[in-house]
Amino acid sequence: MLEHEFLLDDTLEIMAQNNKKHFSPHFVCAQSGVADLKAVTEYLYSQVGRKLNVYYEVECPEGDSDFAVVSPDLVPNDWRICSICGTHYIPDPDRVWVAFDFLPPYLEHVKKKSIRAITFPN
Numbered sequence: 321m322l323e324h325e326f327l328l329d330d331t332l333e334i335m336a337q338n339n340k341k342h343f344s345p346h347f348v349c350a351q352s353g354v355a356d357l358k359a360v361t362e363y364l365y366s367q368v369g370r371k372l373n374v375y376y377e378v379e380c381p382e383g384d385s386d387f388a389v390v391s392p393d394l395v396p397n398d399w400r401i402c403s404i405c406g407t408h409y410i411p412d413p414d415r416v417w418v419a420f421d422f423l424p425p426y427l428e429h430v431k432k433k434s435i436r437a438i439t440f441p442n
């Protein structure tokens with residue numbers, strides 16, 4: 321395991337303890353101090369199904385995260401109305417952003433772990 325992966329493991333744990341939801345690879349870069357976006361993104365994908373769930377947020381022309389799809393191939397090519405600002409638009413596949421969420425078993429594990437740490441300090 322590379323050192324940045326240990327750092328990212330720690331960062332995810334702290335984010336999970338703080339109930340962080342819907343985060344981007346950029347956010348994890350900023351939180352961890354690991355500036356290599358490609359490495360962070362690869363690491364996050366490597367945790368999908370283990371700690372994380374991945375999805376894709378579709379942005380309206382005004383920059384709102386209108387809705388999410390499970391795969392970038394599933395972005396609809398139809399007119400729709402933004403749920404946030406009401407703009408009519410056709411989703412643009414170039415304005416789809418990858419986002420991650422913690423899986424419930426990982427969140428439970430991290431929370432139990434923090435309770436243990438409080439109960440039995442080293």
Ligand SMILES: [Zn+2]
Pocket residue numbers: 380381382383384386402403404405406407
């Ligand atoms: Zn909008």
